[in-house]
Amino acid sequence: MSSSTPDQTSISFTEQDLTAFSEASGDRNPLHLSREYARGTPYGQPVVFGCLGAIACLSHIRPPVGWRVTSIEAEFLRPMFLGVNYRVETWAKESHWGARLFDGSMPTASVTVAVDRSLGNETPGIADCSVFERRDAAVLQQGDIIPGLTISGKYACNPAALAAVGARWGATDRLLMTILSWSSYLIGMELPGESALFSKLVLRFQGTARFPATVAYRASVASVDPRFGQIKLDVSLLDSASTVVSGHCWSYIRPMVPEAEEIDSAGVRPGSLAGRAAVLLGSSRGLGAALKGALELRGAEVYGMARSGTTGEVSRTEVGDAADPEALRRLRERVAREHGQLNFLICNACPPILPLRLEPNAAGRIGAYINEAVSLTLAPLAEFLEMLNHSDGCAVIISSEAVERPVREWPHYVAAKRAVETLGCVAALQYPRVRTLIVRPKKLLTTMTNTPMGRLGAASPGLLANRIAARLEDPLEPGKTEILS
The missing domain is CATH 3.40.50.720 (NAD(P)-binding Rossmann-like Domain)
Known part of the structure; x- marks a missing residue:
């Protein structure tokens, strides 16, 4: 199957886009929302939510109407920033459709969905109100995060705000937008939390299981790579006792800002620069x-x-x-x-x-x-x-x-x-x-x-x-x- 050509060849993000996605997803990680905080990072400016980039890609992914999405994979290869024109490339092969974002020739993000010919996905219910169990991102460092560490909770995105985000980017699949919003919340607010730099997700939909308006979730640390500070999470979304989505999320743990070190006084001539x-x-x-x-x-x-x-x-x-x-x-x-x-x-x-x-x-x-x-x-x-x-x-x-x-x-x-x-x-x-x-x-x-x-x-x-x-x-x-x- 040949690659398709997108209607819109480039996209760009604004500060208002970050605010809107934060309201929809509940992800309030300061790396994305606080200019003062971001100045103290290697990036020097707010970083675009990776999952917002993924949602922006969704309008360019057009599998046949009525086909069911069986999985979604997103990779966040480089940080994205406000005001940059990112080129969109789409492709389709057999039962997979995808879109990639590029800064010039440098890939920054990609989204791939797998589909089959069965009936389309059930649209998730709409919650009366959002359910975000955290308002501030958890503060964890690499030493706090060990294999076997498990968290659980409940989640419901802000339905009105999510609809506005979808309208902004022309994305219509509310299930995929909900999944991406939850993933961003999990990584940016819960585990690793404030120190997170989301790198990848691979999620599979479980047959005909119903996706509730308010979903329970569980995440467990499967592995930690101490060389690069990368963790892998086993994740699942549940309706009562039934799993509706399962898979993995990967994130880097941004190291703590280096503290000003004490200068070694050995061999120093005290007063050698006195009066200067x-x-x-x-x-x-x-x-x-x-x-x-x-x-x-x-x-x-x-x-x-x-x-x-x-x-x-x-x-x-x-x-x-x-x-x-x-x-x-x-x-x-x-x-x-x-x-x-x-x-x-x-x-x-x-x-x-x-x-x-x-x-x-x-x-x-x-x-x-x-x-x-x-x-x-x-x-x-x-x-x-x-x-x-x-x-x-x-x-x-x-x-x-x-x-x-x-x-x-x-x-x-x-x-x-x-x-x-x-x-x-x-x-x-x-x-x-x-x-x-x-x-x-x-x-x-x-x-x-x-x-x-x-x-x-x-x-x-x-x-x-x-x-x-x-x-x-x-x-x-x-x-x-x-x-x-």
Whole structure:
């Protein structure tokens, strides 16, 4: 049977779509709904519900009218984001119909339904009201989730909200939408809960069993892969004692955000940077937080700037955007007022890195990323170089080993880091009393790399922070650029 051509070749998600699906499904996981929460993840922005992407695919899957769906399989291959045009491809082969979403050439999600010629599926009953046993996602970590762990409960989606979601995407199979909504609720709210990143579901419908308006469910942890933090659940939906749907769900457990580590004081010369002042852009997490600790351990006064503050930070850290000229001007005036000079300007701020390819669908995002990433270094240099020049100071540019060993899906990141390195080199030429130190770290364990795969082989930011601070103890050559790998 030949592949079919969809009526709509691309789809895009809005913030309103996320809210509507959350109301329908009861999945209130903050990864999808809270911009503030998402900023503290490797994605830097809300992630589209995988099951919402699956529902959006359903209108493009058109098995013969009256045929019964016997199973549904959905895979969520990459996180999806708001405002991106995802291309839809459909296919049909024998008794299977499917749709795939692509970001350019990169597959992001797929849905496959199997059907047979028997009578169509029974439409589920409509509950008088939704049944969501949780309003806040369970907070579990990988150590809490072990094989044999079992949960159970009752569930009914919000019928009016689900109808609105179906109308938005042209999906008419209420049974499949209900199943996908429940799956999203189970993974995002119950198990693993807040730390979930849904990856796959395979569900089978059991013959002619009636699907009730309010369904009982059971989920049991079948296996845990500690290498990647992936769990497999055996799941079932029941009407009284009869199983109506059974199968498996897979999810990654997103690791906890790395805490700021205590800097190793062994070999540190206390007071070696006493009387020095540093401005540190991107100071709240990861390498920035470690640099702050390493400099202060040596006696330096560190004025930090970050987009989000951390509880307990001293008053010298300001919340602001490192590309905002007004915020930078206020910080410069404060440093001049309180300290009188600036010895180190450390440009560490950088947007989250998401995979992109050099394709038409991603060209705008690549350009926007380069512009934002370069601005986070350009604006501080423009604001502070004159002050730095007056005190024979050093500009520290945090780059990456990716400028020497480019990463296939990071064209935007590699281009941005090469650009900021160039700015640092030229800064030392235009301001002859300024020194430039370019740092090219290997992969570090920070918020940006804190994914099940990204953590593999990542080094401690504290070790690098100590190396940088130790290098700053002795002056670099004025008007020159040095590289620290």
